[in-house]
Amino acid sequence: xxxxxxxxxxxxxxxxxxxxxxxxxxxxxxxxxxxxxxxxxxxxxxxxxxxxxxxxxxxxxxxxxxxxxxxxxxxxxxxxxxxxxxxxxxxxx
Amino acid sequence: xxxxxxxxxxxxxxxxxxxxxxxxxxxxxxxxxxxxxxxxxxxxxxxxxxxxxxxxxxxxxxxxxxxxxxxxxxxxxxxxxxxxxxxxxxxxx
Amino acid sequence: xxxxxxxxxxxxxxxxxxxxxxxxxxxxxxxxxxxxxxxxxxxxxxxxxxxxxxxxxxxxxxxxxxxxxxxxxxxxxxxxxxxxxxxxxxxxxxxxxxxxxxxxxxxxxxxxxxxx
Amino acid sequence: xxxxxxxxxxxxxxxxxxxxxxxxxxxxxxxxxxxxxxxxxxxxxxxxxxxxxxxxxxxxxxxxxxxxxxxxxxxxxxxxxxxxxxxxxxxxxxxxxxxxxxxxxxxxxxxxxxxx
Amino acid sequence: xxxxxxxxxxxxxxxxxxxxxxxxxxxxxxxxxxxxxxxxxxxxxxxxxxxxxxxxxxxxxxxxxxxxxxxxxxxxxxxxxxxxxxxxxxxxxxxxxxxxxxxxxxxxxxxxxxxxxxxxxxxxxxxxxxxxxxxxxxxxxxxxxx
Amino acid sequence: xxxxxxxxxxxxxxxxxxxxxxxxxxxxxxxxxxxxxxxxxxxxxxxxxxxxxxxxxxxxxxxxxxxxxxxxxxxxxxxxxxxxxxxxxxxxxxxxxxxxxxxxxxxxxxxxxxxxxxxxxxxxxxxxxxxxxxxxxxxxxxxxxx
Numbered sequence: 001x002x003x004x005x006x007x008x009x010x011x012x013x014x015x016x017x018x019x020x021x022x023x024x025x026x027x028x029x030x031x032x033x034x035x036x037x038x039x040x041x042x043x044x045x046x047x048x049x050x051x052x053x054x055x056x057x058x059x060x061x062x063x064x065x066x067x068x069x070x071x072x073x074x075x076x077x078x079x080x081x082x083x084x085x086x087x088x089x090x091x092x093x
Numbered sequence: 094x095x096x097x098x099x100x101x102x103x104x105x106x107x108x109x110x111x112x113x114x115x116x117x118x119x120x121x122x123x124x125x126x127x128x129x130x131x132x133x134x135x136x137x138x139x140x141x142x143x144x145x146x147x148x149x150x151x152x153x154x155x156x157x158x159x160x161x162x163x164x165x166x167x168x169x170x171x172x173x174x175x176x177x178x179x180x181x182x183x184x185x186x
Numbered sequence: 187x188x189x190x191x192x193x194x195x196x197x198x199x200x201x202x203x204x205x206x207x208x209x210x211x212x213x214x215x216x217x218x219x220x221x222x223x224x225x226x227x228x229x230x231x232x233x234x235x236x237x238x239x240x241x242x243x244x245x246x247x248x249x250x251x252x253x254x255x256x257x258x259x260x261x262x263x264x265x266x267x268x269x270x271x272x273x274x275x276x277x278x279x280x281x282x283x284x285x286x287x288x289x290x291x292x293x294x295x296x297x298x299x300x301x302x
Numbered sequence: 303x304x305x306x307x308x309x310x311x312x313x314x315x316x317x318x319x320x321x322x323x324x325x326x327x328x329x330x331x332x333x334x335x336x337x338x339x340x341x342x343x344x345x346x347x348x349x350x351x352x353x354x355x356x357x358x359x360x361x362x363x364x365x366x367x368x369x370x371x372x373x374x375x376x377x378x379x380x381x382x383x384x385x386x387x388x389x390x391x392x393x394x395x396x397x398x399x400x401x402x403x404x405x406x407x408x409x410x411x412x413x414x415x416x417x418x
Numbered sequence: 419x420x421x422x423x424x425x426x427x428x429x430x431x432x433x434x435x436x437x438x439x440x441x442x443x444x445x446x447x448x449x450x451x452x453x454x455x456x457x458x459x460x461x462x463x464x465x466x467x468x469x470x471x472x473x474x475x476x477x478x479x480x481x482x483x484x485x486x487x488x489x490x491x492x493x494x495x496x497x498x499x500x501x502x503x504x505x506x507x508x509x510x511x512x513x514x515x516x517x518x519x520x521x522x523x524x525x526x527x528x529x530x531x532x533x534x535x536x537x538x539x540x541x542x543x544x545x546x547x548x549x550x551x552x553x554x555x556x557x558x559x560x561x562x563x564x
Numbered sequence: 565x566x567x568x569x570x571x572x573x574x575x576x577x578x579x580x581x582x583x584x585x586x587x588x589x590x591x592x593x594x595x596x597x598x599x600x601x602x603x604x605x606x607x608x609x610x611x612x613x614x615x616x617x618x619x620x621x622x623x624x625x626x627x628x629x630x631x632x633x634x635x636x637x638x639x640x641x642x643x644x645x646x647x648x649x650x651x652x653x654x655x656x657x658x659x660x661x662x663x664x665x666x667x668x669x670x671x672x673x674x675x676x677x678x679x680x681x682x683x684x685x686x687x688x689x690x691x692x693x694x695x696x697x698x699x700x701x702x703x704x705x706x707x708x709x710x
Contacts, residue, residue: 006408011709013196013227017108017342021310027405036593036709037199040230043272058240062198064233077604084702085579091414092705099292104563106312106343110226114194120289129447129563130315133346136388151356151454155314157349170458177556178433184298185559199593199709205473208512212544241596242636302440302473302561315447315563321619324658328690357450358490418586418619418707444662445620474591480664484674516590518626518680528630532678534664
């Protein structure tokens with residue numbers, strides 16, 4: 001795995017101002033982990049950037065979203081914990 | 094005073110999705126009363142529509158905004174009460 | 187006429203939508219005419235096949251399905267919001283009707299309210 | 303390095319900004335390096351001449367003015383947000399610095415956090 | 419529709435209000451704005467039929483708030499206003515139980531160690547809101563901002 | 565900087581976490597997501613130094629929540645997890661007092677009629693958060709969504 005600078009944990013809907021604020025601070029070595037309502041970013045017309053994107057499978061399922069063809073890697077809570085340790089920094093939006 | 098159909102009480106910042114939702118449902122005989130953080134709509138680049146706009150003076154003052162040249166009529170709470178009775182309907186956003 | 191209860195937040199992330207639904211059910215229980223409008227990100231309430239096993243919350247799909255039985259007049263969904271969230275009549279639960287959340291729609295109701 | 307505390311909500315309407323400021327003061331009290339970043343609608347914290355007599359809340363201007371005295375390193379304001387809210391260095395309280403809230407800025411801090 | 423929100427009827431009688439507060443004190447400005455609105459309503463000679471607390475708004479009825487001495491104590495301020503003008507203040511029971519706000523009866527029913535409802539607030543169901551909505555000339559909502 | 569967030573040091577020892585919850589139960593999903601995260605952390609053999617409740621997150625420590633029988637009781641669920649793994653759960657005192665959450669000591673100090681802090685949660689200052697932030701490998705925040 002490449003260097004992971006900042007892991008951005010994003011739990012807001014794409015309509016929430018903090019969703020856009022988060023996208024505006026992504027660096028090339030960053031990754032986004034979508035949680036809670038943040039997973040709706042994968043079906044909205046608001047484009048997620050080209051950084052590596054993960055999404056909590058539990059939250060995808062609750063919102064009726066398939067784990068396939070969404071442009072994000074589905075993860076469980078254990079993988080989210082791992083990502084927070086792999087990253088040099090974590091920001092929760 | 095002209096017929097006042099719906100009074101929209103708007104207390105969200107212009108960045109909040111409900112601010113735009115409110116603007117999207119304004120009719121020609123409607124009026125907007127900006128309260129709390131809603132008064133920041135008067136200094137943001139997000140244009141308020143052409144309907145009659147009021148703003149609570151107490152909230153303008155708290156946020157360092159002048160009552161002049163803002164494109165809204167400053168009102169106190171008594172005037173807000175009056176507006177809710179003059180309108181046929183009131184929606185709080 | 188009657189009351190329009192508006193839900194503009196998705197389910198599960200916050201409780202505002204659940205509490206809006208309770209308001210609608212209460213009005214219906216007292217024979218007051220009431221409809222639901224899903225707007226903004228709230229349209230995600232209407233997506234089919236919500237599986238909440240992973241988050242230990244009850245699915246809201248059953249609650250919504252019960253709405254007509256309990257006397258709620260209509261389940262409306264803002265067309266533009268549905269498009270933004272890639273929802274169409276096929277991927278939405280049965281009984282939802284597409285509409286445009288604008289001044290004309292609002293004028294059909296004597297009151298409109300959010301739960302929070 | 304150190305912590306960047308981010309405030310993206312205006313004062314008075316919610317308590318999130320006040321509680322963020324308390325976090326910054328606590329860090330400074332324990333000699334941890336900390337700066338404040340005002341972004342989005344949060345830049346309205348920085349507008350001069352806030353008169354809170356009409357809403358019975360304490361003005362936050364004094365709290366902010368005390369920040370450097372208590373050891374907070376910098377008060378930063380996102381330039382684009384200031385422009386959106388018609389704020390410039392003349393209409394802002396003394397001591398605030400314009401910056402761009404982007405990846406380069408964030409990389410200068412070992413941690414960044416919101417209060418809520 | 420038996421609503422009294424139609425105009426011919428309401429303009430003649432004394433206007434009356436139901437106020438619904440859904441934002442919590444010390445988290446939103448909703449209880450403050452609502453109190454200023456309520457005071458102006460009473461000062462204008464109008465009636466407030468009831469104040470209904472819903473969602474996070476039920477925290478306004480907490481008897482255990484200890485606000486810093488230089489900040490306004492919103493629950494006490496609201497309680498004094500309600501008592502002075504003999505206005506019923508009602509917290510929605512479903513919202514209250516989930517959020518840890520109970521009176522003596524609910525304490526017994528759920529075998530809890532204490533109760534924390536501030537007088538003169540009471541706890542009741544959404545029927546109180548429905549009734550207020552039918553009876554009052556206007557129902558005005560005070561939500562949390564952002 | 566004495567932070568242990570630099571990597572050479574942290575990769576060798578057992579990773580440790582401070583979790584900060586700022587969203588309330590039955591209003592936000594934050595306490596639920598945080599509990600799932602916490603369980604996965606412990607299951608992976610990592611340490612949780614403490615859980616800090618801030619802002620509206622302090623409501624998670626209420627002893628008076630009576631959740632509907634078909635809904636998860638998040639305060640009890642969290643309390644059981646903290647006790648099982650002997651993890652300190654701390655509610656910020658400034659946030660708690662404003663929001664009507666008090667222990668026996670604060671009840672006496674402010675002459676209140678009851679206390680409502682759920683065991684094993686305790687009440688303390690922001691210094692606990694600062695200390696956790698310095699000591700732990702990672703501090704992870706769980707905010708209310710929207």
